[in-house]
Structures are given as C-alpha cells and as structure tokens.
Amino acid sequence: MSKDNPDNSRRKFLSGSLTLVGGTGAAATLWPFLSSMAPSAKAKASGASVEVDISNLEEGQKIDLIWRKKPVWIVKRTKSMLDSIDTNEGKYKDPMSENIEQQPEFAKNKFRSLKPEILVLEGVCTHLGCNPAYKPDRNNGELGKDWQGGFFCACHGSKFDLAGKVESGSPAGANLKVPPYRFVDENTIIVGELPTNDEKSKG
Numbered sequence: 001m002s003k004d005n006p007d008n009s010r011r012k013f014l015s016g017s018l019t020l021v022g023g024t025g026a027a028a029t030l031w032p033f034l035s036s037m038a039p040s041a042k043a044k045a046s047g048a049s050v051e052v053d054i055s056n057l058e059e060g061q062k063i064d065l066i067w068r069k070k071p072v073w074i075v076k077r078t079k080s081m082l083d084s085i086d087t088n089e090g091k092y093k094d095p096m097s098e099n100i101e102q103q104p105e106f107a108k109n110k111f112r113s114l115k116p117e118i119l120v121l122e123g124v125c126t127h128l129g130c131n132p133a134y135k136p137d138r139n140n141g142e143l144g145k146d147w148q149g150g151f152f153c154a155c156h157g158s159k160f161d162l163a164g165k166v167e168s169g170s171p172a173g174a175n176l177k178v179p180p181y182r183f184v185d186e187n188t189i190i191v192g193e194l195p196t197n198d199e200k201s202k203g
C-alpha cells in the first residue's frame with residue numbers, strides 16, 4: 001500500500017490486546033515488540049482498521065486482537081487442519097457460506113478466507129454472543145471422537161469447524177463472521193479493509 005493512501009491516517013497498530021495462543025490453546029503471550037504501539041481509546045472506539053504483523057505466527061497458532069470492540073482471531077491453519085474442512089450438507093447449517101451477512105464475498109469459499117492457510121474470524125458466537133474457545137485438537141475427550149478441531153462455545157454448546165462453520169444441532173444459527181480484511185504483504189494483514197481485485201486474485 002502506498003504511503004500516501006488516505007486510509008493510513010485511520011489505521012492504527014494494535015498491541016496490548018493482541019495475544020498468541022498455541023495449538024493446545026493453553027498459552028497466551030503478549031507480543032512485546034508491539035507494546036509501544038497501542039491505539040488510543042478514541043481510535044479503538046472509532047472502528048479504525050488494525051494492521052497486524054503475522055510473521056511470528058506459527059502453524060496451528062491463533063492471534064487474538066480487538067477490532068471495533070470485538071474479538072477477532074487470526075489462525076494459521078496447518079495442512080491437516082485444512083484437510084479436516086469439508087462442506088458436508090448434513091453436518092453444517094450453512095456449508096457453502098450462503099448467508100451473505102456472515103462473510104465478505106471473497107470468503108464465500110470452502111475455507112472462508114483469502115488464503116487457505118490464514119483464517120480471520122470474529123470471535124463472537126452467533127447464538128447469544130459468547131466468545132467460543134479455540135479447540136484445534138481432534139478427537140479430544142471433551143468434544144468427542146468425531147471432533148475434527150474448531151471452536152466451541154461453552155455457553156450453550158455450539159460447535160464451529162476450523163473455518164467457523166456452525167455444526168447442525170448447535171443452538172447458534174449462523175457461521176462465525178469473517179470481518180473485512182486484506183493482505184498488505186505476505187506477513188501483514190489489515191483487519192477492517194477489503195482487498196482490491198488484484199489482491200483477491202493473488203489470494
């Protein structure tokens with residue numbers, strides 16, 4: 001993105017609320033190198049877009065950030081995580097992401113993303129707004145032998161796959177939302193801005 005783009009004046013780097021969560025979901029660590037770039041309270045409230053460096057994001061990890069006062073996750077999916085994603089009509093309420101309110105047009109695909117390996121989701125359950133937990137491990141004791149990894153909302157038991165698709169039988173009625181976002185380069189994502197047509201074709 002050119003430096004004279006007017007959007008630059010609105011964009012703020014994120015820091016204090018940004019965390020990395022490992023594949024087990026056990027550890028959360030602040031990124032110290034971003035700690036001096038906290039957006040002002042006014043900028044956060046205004047819904048400024050957020051620029052995120054994902055160069056340190058390892059396979060299976062999740063970054064948590066805040067955009068427009070909502071939690072947003074960025075997950076770097078492994079090949080096996082991608083292999084677990086399917087569009088089985090019986091298994092999901094909206095397997096083909098037909099509900100246009102739940103994602104930008106560019107994410108209406110199997111992986112619900114611009115690049116298959118990078119998932120960006122709003123971390124807000126579409127039932128009553130709780131924050132689902134990241135449960136990437138398959139067949140864990142808590143969620144049963146058929147669990148392929150995904151997100152689990154403990155409030156009322158909604159299950160979402162690793163693309164944020166809600167499973168049939170969950171109280172939540174819609175897939176987790178994909179916010180607008182775009183890649184500035186391979187390691188930089190701006191949450192809150194849509195990609196240009198050129199950027200979409202490269203994804």
Ligand code: FES
Binds near residue numbers: 126153155156172
């Ligand atoms: S708020 Fe998530 S299942 Fe009810």
